[in-house]
Amino acid sequence: MTFALARLTMIDQRIEPTSLEPETTPRAEGPLERFVYDDAIVRKFATATTVWGAVATLVGLWLALMLVVPSLSFGLPQLTFGRLRPLHTNAAIFAFAGNALFAAVYYSSQRLLKARMFSDKLSNFHFWGWQAIIVSAALTLPFGITQSKEYAELEWPIDIAIAVVWVAFAINFFGTIAKRRERHLYVALWFYIATIVTVAILHIFNNLVIPASLFKSYSIYAGVQDAFMQWWYGHNAVAFFLTTPFLGLMYYFLPKAANRPVYSYRLSILHFWSIVFIYIWAGPHHLHYTALPEWASTLGMLFSLMLWMPSWGGMINGLLTLRGAWGRVAEDPILKFFIVGVTFYGMATFEGPLLSIKSVNALSHYTDWTIAHVHAGALGWNGFMTFGMLYWLAPRLFQTKELFSRKLAEVHFWIGTLGILFYIVAIYAAGVTQGLMWRAFDETGRLTYPDFIETVVRILPMYWVRVAGGGMYVVGVLLCGFNLFMTWRMRPAEYAEVIQEAPALSRYSGEEPSFVHPDHPTMAGPGLYLRYFSRATWHRAWERKPLRFTVWVTVAVIVASIFEIIPTFLVKSNVPTIASVKPYTPLELYGRDIYIEEGCYNCHSQMIRPIRAETERYGDYSKPGEFVYDRPFQWGSRRIGPDLARIGGKYPHLWHVRHMDDPKSTTPQSIMPRYAWLLEDATEFERIQERVDVMAMLGVPYGDAVLRAEQMARAQSRTIAADISSQGGPSNLQDKKIVALIAYLQRMGTDLGKLAKENPQVARTEPETRTP
Amino acid sequence: MKLSDVMSNAGLAVYAEAGLVLFLLVFVAVSVRLFRRGVHEEFSALSRLPLSDDSPVAQEDRA
Numbered sequence: 127m128t129f130a131l132a133r134l135t136m137i138d139q140r141i142e143p144t145s146l147e148p149e150t151t152p153r154a155e156g157p158l159e160r161f162v163y164d165d166a167i168v169r170k171f172a173t174a175t176t177v178w179g180a181v182a183t184l185v186g187l188w189l190a191l192m193l194v195v196p197s198l199s200f201g202l203p204q205l206t207f208g209r210l211r212p213l214h215t216n217a218a219i220f221a222f223a224g225n226a227l228f229a230a231v232y233y234s235s236q237r238l239l240k241a242r243m244f245s246d247k248l249s250n251f252h253f254w255g256w257q258a259i260i261v262s263a264a265l266t267l268p269f270g271i272t273q274s275k276e277y278a279e280l281e282w283p284i285d286i287a288i289a290v291v292w293v294a295f296a297i298n299f300f301g302t303i304a305k306r307r308e309r310h311l312y313v314a315l316w317f318y319i320a321t322i323v324t325v326a327i328l329h330i331f332n333n334l335v336i337p338a339s340l341f342k343s344y345s346i347y348a349g350v351q352d353a354f355m356q357w358w359y360g361h362n363a364v365a366f367f368l369t370t371p372f373l374g375l376m377y378y379f380l381p382k383a384a385n386r387p388v389y390s391y392r393l394s395i396l397h398f399w400s401i402v403f404i405y406i407w408a409g410p411h412h413l414h415y416t417a418l419p420e421w422a423s424t425l426g427m428l429f430s431l432m433l434w435m436p437s438w439g440g441m442i443n444g445l446l447t448l449r450g451a452w453g454r455v456a457e458d459p460i461l462k463f464f465i466v467g468v469t470f471y472g473m474a475t476f477e478g479p480l481l482s483i484k485s486v487n488a489l490s491h492y493t494d495w496t497i498a499h500v501h502a503g504a505l506g507w508n509g510f511m512t513f514g515m516l517y518w519l520a521p522r523l524f525q526t527k528e529l530f531s532r533k534l535a536e537v538h539f540w541i542g543t544l545g546i547l548f549y550i551v552a553i554y555a556a557g558v559t560q561g562l563m564w565r566a567f568d569e570t571g572r573l574t575y576p577d578f579i580e581t582v583v584r585i586l587p588m589y590w591v592r593v594a595g596g597g598m599y600v601v602g603v604l605l606c607g608f609n610l611f612m613t614w615r616m617r618p619a620e621y622a623e624v625i626q627e628a629p630a631l632s633r634y635s636g637e638e639p640s641f642v643h644p645d646h647p648t649m650a651g652p653g654l655y656l657r658y659f660s661r662a663t664w665h666r667a668w669e670r671k672p673l674r675f676t677v678w679v680t681v682a683v684i685v686a687s688i689f690e691i692i693p694t695f696l697v698k699s700n701v702p703t704i705a706s707v708k709p710y711t712p713l714e715l716y717g718r719d720i721y722i723e724e725g726c727y728n729c730h731s732q733m734i735r736p737i738r739a740e741t742e743r744y745g746d747y748s749k750p751g752e753f754v755y756d757r758p759f760q761w762g763s764r765r766i767g768p769d770l771a772r773i774g775g776k777y778p779h780l781w782h783v784r785h786m787d788d789p790k791s792t793t794p795q796s797i798m799p800r801y802a803w804l805l806e807d808a809t810e811f812e813r814i815q816e817r818v819d820v821m822a823m824l825g826v827p828y829g830d831a832v833l834r835a836e837q838m839a840r841a842q843s844r845t846i847a848a849d850i851s852s853q854g855g856p857s858n859l860q861d862k863k864i865v866a867l868i869a870y871l872q873r874m875g876t877d878l879g880k881l882a883k884e885n886p887q888v889a890r891t892e893p894e895t896r897t898p
Numbered sequence: 899m900k901l902s903d904v905m906s907n908a909g910l911a912v913y914a915e916a917g918l919v920l921f922l923l924v925f926v927a928v929s930v931r932l933f934r935r936g937v938h939e940e941f942s943a944l945s946r947l948p949l950s951d952d953s954p955v956a957q958e959d960r961a
Contacts, residue, residue: 238947312947381948391941392932399928403921428918432925689917 156630159307162623163236167249169523171229172516174257176607178221179512183600185214190593192799193766194586199799204268206799207766208725212279213267218504219277219367221260226512227371228256228295231318233519234378235299238315240308240628244301248294255291259284270723271341275356275758277363278332282343285333292329296322303672307628311672313394316679317374319672320402323680324366327687332359338820339813342719346824349753350701353413353761354422358691361409368503370401372511373440376468379515380447383460389446393439400436402679404429406686411482414491415735416748416761423484425690430482437475444468459535463514466543470506474499489565492731492765494585495557498550505546505599513538513606520613525621530612534605542602548595556588565739573742578768579795586797704751706880709826710873712814712835713842717870719817720863721760724801731762732771732874745772745875752878755826767798772875779846780853782868804864805856814839842869 192198192207199205232249236242243249262284266272272279280288299322303311332355335343345352381388388394410418410426445468448455455461477499481490490496517535521528529535563581566574575581710718721727734740736747748771753759777785781792786804789796818835822828831838846869847860859865 234948308947310944310947312944314948378948381945385949387942387945387949391945392938394945396928396932400925403924407917407921425918429921432922686917686921 156632158627159630160625160627161240161242162625164232164243164246164249165523165621167243167246167253168229168233168519170253171225171232172519172523172610174253175222175225175229175512175516176610178217178225178260179509179603180600180607182214182217182222183596183603185210185217187593187596187600189214190589190596193797194589194593196797196799201800201802203270203724203801203803206724206801208728209268209270209272209723211728212272212276212725213264215277216263216267216279217260219363220263223368223372223504223508223512224256224260226508226515227321227367227375228252229519230371230375230379230515231299234314234374235302235318238308238312238378239302239306240626241302241306244298244305248298248301252291252295252298255287255294259287259291262287266341270725272722272725273333273335273343273345273758274722274725274727274760275332275345275352276360276763278329278356278359281341282333282335282337283340285329285335288329289326292322292326296326300672300676307630309631311675312378313388313391313398314374314378316398316675317370317377319676320398320679320683321366321371321374323676324362324370324406324683327680327683328359328362328366332356336820336824338817342817344817344820344824345758347757348824349756349759350418350750351695352757352759353416353753354410354418354691356759357412358406358409358687361412362406364503365401365405365408368508369405372471372508373397373401375511375515376440376444376464376471379511379518380444380464380468383458383464383514383518384448384451384454386447386449386451389443389449393443397436397440397443400439401433402682403686404432404436406683407690408433408482409690411487412763413761414482414484414487415737416733419750422690427482427484430479433475434479437478438472441468441472441475444471459532459539460514460517462536462539463510463517466539467507467510467514470502470510470546474503474507477502488735488737489561490557491735492763492769493557493561493564494553494588494764495561496764498553498557501553502546502550505542505549509599509603510542513542513602516606516610520610524614524617526613526616526618530609530616534609538602538605538609541598541605545595545598545600545602548598549592550595552588552591552595556585556592559588560585564743565737567739573739576743578743579793582766582797583795701750701754703754704749704878707752707754707877709755709821709828709831711838711842711869712818712831713809713839713866713869714873715817715821715870716809716814716839717866717868718760720804720867721870722758726770727760727762729762729764729766729798731765731769732759733761734769734771740769744769746878748875749878752875755821757821757824770871770874774872774874774876778853779850779868779872780855782871783850783855783859783864786864786867804867805859805862807863808861809839809843809863809866811836811839811843811861839866846872 188198189207189210192205192210196207199207203209232243259280263280266281266284267279271281273281278285299318303315334346336346337343347355377388377394407429408426410422411430412426414423414427416423445465448461448465451461455465480486481495481499517529520526520530560581563575563584568574709715732748734744734747741747783805785792786801788800788802789798815835818828818831822832828835843865844860846865847857847862850859850865850868851857
């Protein structure tokens with residue numbers, strides 16, 4: 127790292143600013159140098175992209191099927207929706223899109239910088255390290271090893287591995303910049319720089335946890351703050367893992383495929399800076415009407431709306447790159463993929479700000495609308511840009527004259543496009559339908575659909591259409607894999623190593639950008655600053671100085687994050703304490719961990735918004751002070767089943783036993799899978815103490831429980847089991863997991879009610895918990 | 899006194915709004931710089947960077 131930075135600094139000093147003339151090749155060149163690009167690493171990443179693309183979409187299809195045929199989990203814990211959904215999202219984002227963006231970075235950076243990657247060893251470490259991380263994700267998530275924060279589910283040992291591999295990638299990338307032979311950094315490279323820097327920051331801060339064991343940890347943030355960090359991360363993971371690197375991909379591969387430069391380079395600069403400056407603020411729009419302070423979510427909404435402009439600027443820039451080449455679109459499947467991909471970028475980034483408007487969000491949030499939105503982005507934008515790139519790369523990487531079959535690529539394009547449309551149209555309809563049903567009141571002022579299950583049954587036909595659409599998309603992905611495999615088989619016996627030639631960078635001799643007027647050296651004033659600013663030189667000078675450029679991107683990201691995060695963490699009035707909210711008992715804590723392991727948050731929220739339709743259906747709205755012991759928070763983002771924030775005390779213990787054993791026994795039309803093993807698996811009482819200790823270490827006032835958590839848990843377990851037995855249920859449950867889970871479920875949301883009992887006056891005037 | 903006490907009394911209500919204005923200004927500044935006259939030629943040369951690298955197949959395409 128030091129070495130790479132040192133080299134960066136050297137270059138930084140060597141290159142001086144600057145003149146007004148464009149210069150794409152350095153003039154005062156150094157000696158001519160010969161080098162070879164490393165395409166083997168690009169082949170590896172491209173292959174991994176194809177394989178993981180198939181895995182991610184197949185798991186997605188399986189999940190879509192399970193929502194209509196819940197028995198497809200076969201009673202196995204590893205196959206439930208709650209455990210597999212994180213596998214699907216992680217595979218799609220980090221395995222499929224991740225490998226695709228690495229292929230793009232490794233191919234285009236070498237060429238744009240006219241240099242082989244800094245270190246082949248680091249390239250290979252990056253590749254194999256990343257695949258190992260993906261495999262470990264696939265081996266932990268189905269077994270309930272999870273942090274339960276969306277797209278950051280992987281437990282702490284894997285998180286550390288991710289950080290190490292990412293640093294290796296960063297050294298390799300910046301090292302390549304340091305030894306580049308092209309002075310100017312093309313805009314695609316800026317997008318890559320922003321990606322590398324920001325993802326590192328996001329990953330580290332959202333995954334700060336204290337381990338309780340090798341596979342279990344607790345977040346250092348609690349409740350509202352944890353939610354805030356998570357969606358700062360979640361939103362910006364979309365921005366800097368699924369958007370910026372793919373924009374880099376677009377700005378490189380689209381001009382290549384169209385064989386003409388990007389429509390407007392200055393639009394691309396504007397696009398870049400506005401995304402870096404604005405995107406990072408928008409995260410709180412994932413938490414509208416929740417217990418998050420209102421100013422934060424309003425800020426998130428405003429910045430989201432501001433994103434409309436740069437996003438559409440980017441889309442238009444991509445589409446107009448094809449000016450004068452539209453005729454070729456008809457015959458070229460690669461251009462078709464790019465055009466539809468960029469169009470979906472425009473659609474998804476139009477919809478994102480729309481969904482961030484509070485009144486729209488009140489309807490859309492927790493429904494399938496969000497699911498449709500992300501699939502338009504993932505399948506349309508990320509998927510199609512990737513396929514376009516892969517088809518363009520294949521003959522070049524495998525050194526064949528042509529793709530095995532353009533026709534097959536054409537078929538892939540059409541079946542994929544139709545698949546996306548079937549998928550999203552059906553799921554938009556499902557989302558809006560269910561959202562409207564949730565908020566419908568009849569003429570007497572009561573909920574029209576008080577039974578949640580009614581709103582589920584109504585949208586099941588749309589779920590079948592999703593299965594069909596998703597199935598078509600999967601077929602397309604498999605066709606792509608086949609096509610690339612056949613292209614690979616046409617490769618030469620040995621890959622030719624094409625020798626490139628370019629002059630080394632040398633001292634730059636150009637005009638200094640200066641505050642001093644050349645003719646009047648003593649003159650000063652704002653006019654000169656304006657002159658300096660309006661000259662083309664300063665930004666270009668920056669672009670030649672990767673170190674400084676990187677620093678500024680980092681500053682922009684960090685400043686925005688700090689502006690946003692600090693008030694939530696440190697201003698006390700944002701999370702007023704509620705006296706009656708007490709820590710979970712040791713058994714409840716363990717039960718909560720079961721809730722996390724099973725991924726209940728994937729289908730159930732724990733957040734009642736202050737909206738009449740919700741308080742009517744679920745009870746009093748959620749207050750920020752209720753979550754101060756929730757590590758991690760479990761607010762959820764989708765209600766496939768009803769909200770559980772006030773489930774405590776709503777049903778007898780026995781109801782929960784029956785419901786977990788077979789949900790259809792209590793709700794005949796339920797689409798929840800069976801959780802029968804919870805009635806058989808034993809509670810690991812001996813593991814409870816270590817968890818309580820970590821919570822105590824994090825500042826939870828556990829008092830006595832620090833010394834005798836296990837005994838306390840056993841005692842509470844006996845009491846609940848006795849109740850179940852006396853209600854006519856099975857009598858052998860006292861050391862079973864189901865009892866711990868019931869302990870947690872029955873506690874949930876009940877602390878607020880205790881306040882009313884203890885002090886009715888306080889309860890009535892219970893403060894407006896939102897800051898104005 | 900804890901850090902959170904200091905922060906709570908520091909009057910940070912305008913903090914977020916200040917950030918909003920600040921970032922808006924940067925955005926305007928970048929826009930002004932980009933859309934003045936005379937940068938077009940410069941940028942048109944820079945935008946050709948991806949087309950000037952040498953991947954063998956690409957050359958054949960162009961031929």
